[in-house]
Amino acid sequence: MLAENKEKATPNIVEELLLCRSVYSMAFEVALRIFELSQGFPRGGPHSLHSKIIQYSSAVCEKLTEAWQNRCETDTFIGSLNDAAVNATEAQAQIDFAAKAGIITAEEAEKLNNTYEDIIDKITGMIKQGN
Numbered sequence: 716m717l718a719e720n721k722e723k724a725t726p727n728i729v730e731e732l733l734l735c736r737s738v739y740s741m742a743f744e745v746a747l748r749i750f751e752l753s754q755g756f757p758r759g760g761p762h763s764l765h766s767k768i769i770q771y772s773s774a775v776c777e778k779l780t781e782a783w784q785n786r787c788e789t790d791t792f793i794g795s796l797n798d799a800a801v802n803a804t805e806a807q808a809q810i811d812f813a814a815k816a817g818i819i820t821a822e823e824a825e826k827l828n829n830t831y832e833d834i835i836d837k838i839t840g841m842i843k844q845g846n
Contacts, residue, residue, distance in 0.1 A: 735786075738837045739779045742803070745830045746772035749806070756818055764818070768809040774802040775834065782841075793842055800838045803831045 749772045756765040782795035807828050814824035 734837065734841060735779065735783050738834055738841070739776060739783075741830060741834050741837075742772075742775040742779060742799075745806075745827060745834070746776055749810075749827065752813075752819055752823065756813065764809060764812055764816070768806060768813065771802050771806040771809055775799050775806065778802060779838075796838050796842050800835050800842075803835050803838070807831050 749768055753765050753768055756768070757763070758765050778795050778799035782792050782799065785791035785795060810819070810824050810827045810831075813819045814821050819827075
C-alpha cells in the first residue's frame with residue numbers, strides 16, 4: 716500500500732515533459748504573436764514599450780527552458796518557474812499599456828492576457844508539484 720501511494724505521489728517524467736512542453740509551446744506562440752504585433756509599436760530606447768514587451772514575453776520562454784534544464788535541482792527549478800510567472804505578469808502589464816495607448820485592440824489584449832493567465836496557472840501547478 717505504501718509503495719502505491721509513493722508511486723502516485725512521484726511525478727511521471729513523461730507527464731512533466733509534456734506539461735513543460737505544453738506551457739513552453741503556449742508561451743512561445745504568444746511571444747511570437749506579440750513580436751508580430753510589436754512591429755507596429757512606436758520605437759524608442761531600450762525602455763520603450765516595444766523593447767519591454769519583447770523582453771518580457773521572450774523571457775517567459777527562456778525561464779521555462781532554464782527550469783527544465785534544472786528540473787533535478789528543486790530550488791533552481793522552482794526559482795526559474797517563479798521567474799517565468801513573473802515575466803508573464805510583466806508581459807501582461809505591457810499588453811495593458813499597449814491596449815490603453817490604442818496600439819493594439821482591446822480584443823487582442825484580452826486574448827493575449829487570457830493566454831498568459833493559462834500559462835501562469837500551468838506554471839503555478841508545476842511549482843506546486845515541485846514543492
